Amino acid sequence: MKVLYITAETPWGRGEPFVLEELLEINKYKDVHLTVIPRTPPREFFHTEGIDILQKAIWLPLFSLRFLPLVIKSLFCNKFWSILKRILFKSRTFLMSIKNLVVVPKAVYVANYVTKHNINHIHVHWGSTTATMGYVVAELTGIPWSFTLHRWDITEDNLLKQKTDSAQFVRCISAIGRNE
Helix, strand or coil, X not given: CEEEEEECCCCCECCXXXXXXXXXXXXXXXXXXXXXXXXXCCCCECCHHHHHHHCCECCCCCCXXXXXXHHHHHCCCHHHHHXXXXXXXXXXXXXXXXXXXXXXXXXXXXXXXXXXXXXXXXXXXXXXXXXXXXXXXXXXXXXXXXXXXXXXXXXXXXXXXXXXXXXXXXXXXXXXXXXX
């Protein structure tokens, strides 16, 4: 099975050591081919125990001109416009709409990647803009996806209804978060 993980920055940066631990455990399964694409990866690599995950990760900036041809191509797709409308009109605030729209070009690029590489499942950490990326990729490709909610991202409520409705499953790290 080919699985794509979308993180905030792991395996780069100092944050998300708990995500790195999860990736290291998943990487032990021989029948799982893991790929990791962070939303906004810094250039620094600190977690030396994650060197194996670094080999499975793709460093992409949040913005790149190489995303542009695929975004332009998407403009001719009704599904793309439907996703944009949901982001614009279902986001709780205007600022949240902007945050979500910022990750769309990268999500379009990742959608192309997962299609070319026959990814079977997408899993995302955080319910905010990383989940927006997973949501857009899944909606564009039809590939099943899931995500893990932590705590602040539940309170933020960034399109959580739309995301949970489209996800194969949603995981919360605590009973309090699940109840919320």
